[in-house]
Amino acid sequence: MSSQSFNRLTPYLFMAPAAIIMAIALFYPLLYMVFGSFRSWDPSQSLSETEFVGLANYIKLLGDEAFRESVSVTLTFAGTVVVAEMFIGVGLALMLDRNIRGMSLLRTLFILPMMIAPVVVGLVWRFMYHPTDGIFNRWLTQLGLPRVDWLGDHALMSVIIADIWQWTPFIFILSLAALQSLPRSALEAARIDGATGWQQIIHIKLPLMAPVLIVTCLLRLIDAFKVLEVILVMTEGGPGLSTEILALRISRTAQEFRELGEAAAMSNYLLLLLMVLTLGMFTFTRWQEARAQQLNKVKQEEG
Amino acid sequence: MPKIRLDGLVKRYGAVEVLHNIDLTMEENEFTVLVGPSGCGKSTTLRMLAGLDIVSEGEIYMDDRPISRLEPKDRDLAMVFQDYALYPHMNVARNMSFALRLQKRPKEEIDLKVREVAKILGLTEYLNRKPGELSGGQRQRVAMGRALTRDAGTFLFDEPLSNLDAKLRGQMRAELALMRQRVQKNMVYVTHDQVEAMTLADRIVVMHGGYIQQQGTPEELFKRPVNKFVAGFLGSPPMNFMDVTLEETGEKFFARGDGFRIALPGRLADRARRVGQSELTMGIRPSDLNFDAAAPDSEAMDLRVSISEYIGAQSVLICKCGEATVTVEVKSETPIALGETLRFAVRPEGIQLFDKKTEDAL
Structure with a gap:
C-alpha cells in the first residue's frame, strides 16, 4: 500500500474503534428489538426458538385498552410538563436576566434540581407527598385545610409537578444563555423607540430567542416521552393505570406479562414517535442553516 | 425643538469616576x-442623554425640564447606533415603523410616513427585505430611516459611520450633511473622527479623559485651541509641536529651538511676557509652513525632507529639524528632493505657544 493511500485511511482507522462500539451498542439491540417485535416471544425462549407472527403484536396493541390509556397518559404528561416548563423556564430567565447582587448564586441554586439523580428526586417527592407525614399535607393540616391525596386521586398531577420542578432549570439556563447573547443595541434601540418592558419581550426578545426555544422545546419533549425513573419510584404507574407512562408499560409488559414481542412492538411505536420529533428538530436546524447561508450569500454579493 | 442643557453631569462606575462635572x-x-x-467619555455622555446609562450626579434639562430620571421613551429622542441596531427579524418597513406601531398610530399614516422617508433615503425597493439581506451602507440608511420616521425632537448619533469603509463613509457624511439641511432638529453626534466633526458640526465639543476640553465652532477650535490636546486633535495632518526657549532681544521676543530662532508676533510676545516662563512648547500647523527659499532667518525654519507622501494636489512632507520631526503640507508641484534641506517660512498668525507643564495655550 502506498504511503499516500495509507495516509488517506488514517482518519478512518482512528474512528474505527468508536464506530465498532457504536454499531454493537446501538444498532445490535435496535435490530434485535425490531426483529423481536415480529415474533411471539416468551422470556424463557431464545429468539431463534420463537414463532414469526408478522404484524400481530402491532395490531393487537392498537386494540389494547391499556396501551391506549398508556399512550394518552404519556401524551398528557409530556404535553403538560413541556408547556409548563417552557412558560416557567422562559419566564424566570426573562426575570433574572439582569445584574443584581448575588444573581450568580441564585442562578446556581436554580440549576440544582437538574443535577440530582432521578431516583433520588422520586424518593424525595414520594416522601413529600406522603398522605400523613409528607410536608405538603402537614402544611395543609396546620393551615386548617383538608388533606390532599397526592399520589392517589391526583397522582398524574403530582408526578407532573415533580417533573416540572426537576426540568424547568434546563429550559431556564438555555433561555438565559439565549437572552444574554441577544444584540444589546437592538434592545436599547427598542427602548428608545418607546417599547415598554412587555413590548420588548414580545416584539424583540422572544422572536430573537425563538430558534433556541424551539430546539429546547423539542429536546425536552423527546426527554419527556422517555421518562421512567421518577414515576417508577413515586407511583409505579398507579393507582390503576393513571400514571402508567409508555416506558413503564413497556417494562411491565416485558417483566410481569412476559410478552417480549409485544413489549418490543411497543418500544418501536415509541421509537417512531421520537423519530418524528427528532426529524422535526433536524429539519428545523437544517432550514435555519440554509437560511443563514442564503443571507451570507446575499451579503457577499452586495459586499 | 428643545434646548438641551447638561448641568454638572457625573458618571461613576463603582468607585471610578469616568465623567467629571x-x-x-x-x-x-x-x-x-x-x-x-476612545475612552474620553463622549459615548457615555450621549448614552446618559438617551437614558440608556444612569446619571450618577447632575441633571439634564430639555427646555428647562429635568429629564435625567425619565425612561428613554419619554425623552422624545431618536438614536442611530454604531452597529445599526436593526431588529433582525423585521423587514425594513417594519424596522422603520416600529416606534409608530408601538404608538398605535393609524396604519395609513404609518405607511405614508415610511414610504416618504424611504423615498428620501433611497430605500423604497428594499422595504420588504430583512436587515441580513442588506449591505452595510443600506443598513446604515435603514437605521437613519428608523430615526427619521420617529419624528422626534432630538436625534442622537453614536459613531454612526465608523463601521463603513472609507469611500462609503465619505458618501454617507455628505448625505448626513444634506439631511441636516432638510431636517431642522437638535442633533447630537458622537465620533472619534475629527474630519466628521469639522465638516458636520455647528458646535464641536472636544472631550478628553472625562473632561470637556473646549467647545465652539469648528473654526474657533481650529484657530484658537485652548490647549495642546485640542490643537493636536483637530486638523489633519496634526499640528507640529516643538520645544522652544523664549529670548528677549530689545523690544522683540524670539522662540529659539533646535536649529531655528523665530520672531514672535506682537500679541504672543505680550502674552509670553506676562507669563514670565522661558521654556514653552510651540505649535505650528503643517499648512502654516510655506516653501520660501528667500525668507529671512527670523521668520523661517530650515527643514531636511526625509519622506514625501503624495496625496494628489497636496503632498505631505515629513522633515527633520534637528531632532524633532516636522510635517509640512505643500502643493504637489513644489520642487522637492528627498534629503535636501529647504527653507520654509512660518506664517506668524499660525504660531501657538503652550505652557509646558499645564499644556494650556498662552
Missing part, C-alpha cells in the same frame, strides 16, 4: 458633535 448647553436646532479619542 460636564456642563454643556446645546442651542435649538444645533448640530453638536462630541469628539475625542
